Amino acid sequence: MKKNYFFIGLLLASGILVSFSGKENIENVKKFTQNFHQLNAAGSPGGRTGAPGDGNCTSCHSGTVQSGSGFNLVTLTSGGTAVTDYQPGTTYQVNVTMSTNNAKNGFEIVALSPSNTAAGTFAITDATNTKTISSGGKTRVTHKSAGTAATSWSFNWTAPATNIGTITFYLATNQTNSNNSDTGDIIRTSQHPFGSQAGIAESKQIETSIAYQANTNSLNIQLDSKVEGPVFVNVVDLGGKSVFTENLGNVSAGESALSVRLNQELNNGIYLVNVSVNNNMIAKKVYISK
Template sequence: MKKVILPSIFIASSLAIYALRSHSNSNDQFALAPHQSGGAAAGRTGAPGEQNCTACHSGTAQDGANENLFTLLDGTTPVSTYVPGQQYTVSLSMNSNPTKRGFQATALTSANAMAGTFTGQAGNTNINGTTKKYANHTSSSNTSSTPSWTWTWTAPSTGSGNVTFYVATNKTNNNGNDNGDMIYLSQHVISEASSSSLEEINFNHKLVTSWNENLNALNVSFELNKNALVGVNVVAANGKSVYNKPAFKGNVGKNAIEIPSTGFSSGMYIVNLFIDNKPLSKKVIIP
């Protein structure tokens, strides 16, 4: 009887030791996984009333004015002002090009409210947050093999004023822990285009917007002095895009577009017209 029990006890003990070692090894491997490798929790940009990446990564935040390379693009052209309701590409990179890195960014008005909306780029950036939105790196865009992060920003409605992008980047030492990393904070102010400059452009192209109650549609007309690529975007007063027409060829002379009522309700809207990527804007009231 003892000859049967002893081997059984030995086998059971061996299995228990093996299980403990396997569990320990799996924990070691998990500990080596980069902290927040797929993006941080919302509210880590260093914006007013918010924390920054040091909430999870030990160390002191540094001035990121020279490290965080922030560019706002209208097509491929860098800009420092925005037209309400227009879509822009935000590009962010790190000057030191660290082997392992991460970021989070948001855009706020002077009242610290979310300015416009963010749309992420698959595999490169994702968006989280509730009232305020935050752009983040992803698990596949946190190394030097990804030279920059990009996402789409739809500018807020008319009268929003200056918009500040708050950016926090993380230059990690890639040791699998949350210590020894360098956090860089920066702010980037984008001004709202003046109404006078927009009105001058609108006058040159005679942009007219009106609501046709009989057809239950929004009419947009404009004139071109040469053939051009034209795009149309309509934004509600809350900054939400409700209509977007991809670029099409506009002809010399008068052009007209009829936009069906789908997606519209009573209120004020901004019609944004893009002629060869140059923006025009006009308000329209839908009763």
């Protein structure tokens, strides 16, 4: 009988120890999660841009990804002049901007070729607020701790030495609520394609006409393509800012009629609308007037 009491006592003691151990493990997990989240103030861990092969910021921050079209802005400038396409071998200043006055923010950006390999090289010009990181064999740029107080960051990017077709900058931004937790942040991803100046005249794969329809705030696109594949539309203002980007899905070779509604009211004026089919780009100027 005494042996039974002793055995039961051992079981009860073990249960209590497991209970305390479980609670301690839960607290340790909570501490680790919070510390990991705080560590991200020093920059993205990499591979969070939403580009092919990448994840996104929801790997560390709860919530769903939202479209960054019109909110995330990427501008390339050369000698102070904004450009909408690149010259091989040329170095450009890249400006990443979030359309917000939020107090604490972050970003990660990567440039990819049509085959989703790294395109060009980045160079840091503001070491206080930005840094490069590597993930998946690709170099990226992200914020540093001091840079979280900004809504705009700049750095240099040198285009590939030869024309490799349309290069797409994949950008993820994080508009945080500064609660030292992984909840309540707003993650936005966007794509910003730039064609090659060397290849614009040579491209014979697609033809298009584009008209703006004021009553629906939309672009009507008549497309004649010799290739099939995904269609991207990128609207750039005359200041060189990408103000709208949308993936319209896949089209077959031949004629297509497409329509895309802009998700914001743009100011009246002339805009450059880039349309690409399977990374073959054509650009048209469109006058928006409401």
